[in-house]
Amino acid sequence: MGAAICLSVIGVGTNTVTASSKNETIKQNIQTLQKSDQRWIQINLSTQRLTAWEGRKSVYAVTISTGKQSTPTRIGSFKIQSKHKSTRMRGRDYDVPNVPYAMFYQGNYGIHGAYWHKKFGTPVSHGCINVAPNHAKWLFNWASLGTPVVIHK
Secondary structure, three states: OOOOOOOOOOOOOHHHHHHHHHHHHHHHHHHHHHOOOOEEEEEEOOOOEEEEEEOOEEEEEEEOEOEOOOOOOOOEEEEOOEEEEEEEEEEOOEEEEEEEEEEEEEOOEEEEEOOOOOOOOOOOEOOOEEEOHHHHHHHHHHOOOOOEEEEEO
16 A cells, blocks of 8 residues: 655745746756757747757757747747647637648647748747748758757746
8 A cells, every 4th residue: 555645835935946946957958958969949038039959059040939928938848749730720719720830849839830920029929939831841841759849038
């Protein structure tokens, strides 16, 4: 017979510690990826830039649109879980058919082509990483399932 223990810690400043440790983890992941020859994708929310890397060598960089303030892009380290040349995306206030070159890295969060706007460089999405369709095609062909995606501010 086994026992399960659940410990909850609640205190002032918890968010600061969590954010700080998450930032440290992201920084360590980037350093580890740069020491490898692995392909990986970096999303910088502050600069609205996506950079495709092979180890420490940048091989492609584009301006993107990430989540707006009310529907932010999640920060963290992920891996490409599925790829779809074309898919339909639906949410509470949107229904977009034929979304090109979608690569999902966490649930419904993904990197994909966006043909419905030209506001790259400005956060306008529902949390996904919007890329111009021609750039999304290049990324789709370059990345494979399991490719790391690191998202930070």
